[in-house]
Amino acid sequence: MADTDTETTAPEGAAKVAENGPPDSVKRVSDSLSRVLGAQYQPGEVAGGIADKALRDRLNQRLVAMELRRQQNIESVAQAAFEAAGVEQAGAEEPVVDEDWLVRFIDLAKDVSNPGMHQVWGHVLAREQMAPGTFSIQAVECLAEMTAGDIDLWERVGRISFPTGYLIKIGGRNHFDDYGVSQDDIARLQVLSLVQQSEDLSVTFYAPTKGLTFDFRGFNLIVRHPESSMFTLPAFKFTPLGVELLGTLAEVPVDRGYVEALGEDLKGQGYDFRLRTNGA
Numbered sequence: 001m002a003d004t005d006t007e008t009t010a011p012e013g014a015a016k017v018a019e020n021g022p023p024d025s026v027k028r029v030s031d032s033l034s035r036v037l038g039a040q041y042q043p044g045e046v047a048g049g050i051a052d053k054a055l056r057d058r059l060n061q062r063l064v065a066m067e068l069r070r071q072q073n074i075e076s077v078a079q080a081a082f083e084a085a086g087v088e089q090a091g092a093e094e095p096v097v098d099e100d101w102l103v104r105f106i107d108l109a110k111d112v113s114n115p116g117m118h119q120v121w122g123h124v125l126a127r128e129q130m131a132p133g134t135f136s137i138q139a140v141e142c143l144a145e146m147t148a149g150d151i152d153l154w155e156r157v158g159r160i161s162f163p164t165g166y167l168i169k170i171g172g173r174n175h176f177d178d179y180g181v182s183q184d185d186i187a188r189l190q191v192l193s194l195v196q197q198s199e200d201l202s203v204t205f206y207a208p209t210k211g212l213t214f215d216f217r218g219f220n221l222i223v224r225h226p227e228s229s230m231f232t233l234p235a236f237k238f239t240p241l242g243v244e245l246l247g248t249l250a251e252v253p254v255d256r257g258y259v260e261a262l263g264e265d266l267k268g269q270g271y272d273f274r275l276r277t278n279g280a
Contacts, residue, residue: 038065070110073118077109080122085129097132104137108144116148120249127248139244145192151249153188156180158250160258162214165238165246166203167195170258170265172234174199179258186236194242205231218253220276221263233266 026043033041038061050058105128109121124143127134146154160179162168167176167186175183189195205212207229214221223231238246256275263273 036065036069037062069113073112074106074110076115076118077112077121077125080119081125081129082122084119084123084126097129101128101132101137101140105140108140112144114148117151120151124248134248136241136244138241139248142192142194142241142245143249150188150192153181153185154194154245154250155252157185157189158217158246158252159255161238161246161250161254162235163217163246165243167236167238168203168262169234169236170261174236176258178261179255189242193239194245196237196239199236201235201237202232203235203237205233207231215278216254216259217251218278219256219259220278221259222274222276223263223266224272225270226272 030041030043037058039058105121105125109125112118112121121143124135124140156179157167160167160176160181167181170176174186175181186195186199190197207225210226210229211222211224212231214223225231259275263275266273
């Protein structure tokens with residue numbers, strides 16, 4: 001039987017890759033790996049595509065690159081702490097940070113690379129140095145799970161929070177869209193264990209004089225009811241960890257518009273209200 005020559009045609013996509021180089025997505029993967037791991041990573045030059053010596057070289061380069069990056073992160077947090085310490089007020093006694101706390105703090109801080117988060121971690125270290133016990137280990141571990149976007153969200157939440165640990169709802173809604181906090185944002189805070197999982201909680205205040213003052217940061221919301229001495233309001237409740245971080249990472253004045261809207265909502269339920277500026 002005579003041999004028959006056959007012609008093999010490469011797939012059109014493969015031909016384009018060979019002619020024009022790897023697609024942008026492949027290049028982005030390569031650039032990211034190379035930047036973080038300290039060596040060049042290219043398609044076809046990984047796994048079984050390189051010799052043992054080259055693999056050992058990459059191991060050494062990765063260890064150096066990763067540890068250098070971690071040291072740079074620690075240096076940046078330390079610098080931010082020095083800057084923050086310049087505006088913090090120390091107590092009368094010389095405070096001493098618990099060594100176990102500091103070791104755990106550094107172990108977590110070394111993997112924080114975002115420059116904005118360096119400032120947050122530096123602030124935490126300075127506050128803890130001025131007043132040991134301000135931040136629990138659990139709070140620092142939670143901070144390690146938070147992104148810069150989470151910190152921004154937490155500050156927005158601080159502007160509509162009742163300081164004792166509640167997000168009082170307006171109209172019973174499970175969101176605060178008008179104030180930059182969506183229902184998805186609430187879910188994110190629940191994942192971070194800052195807000196309790198239940199969405200149908202309420203908070204009850206007893207007011208024997210039929211009047212109650214809500215001490216928000218910056219404003220007092222003074223509420224009265226002509227008949228009732230029990231004030232039950234739908235609310236999200238912060239976890240103990242959330243209350244701790246609310247008082248340390250979200251020390252911001254309340255949004256006046258939110259307090260006014262809350263007052264108007266209560267007015268529709270038969271309450272009277274007025275606002276008064278406080279010194280918070």
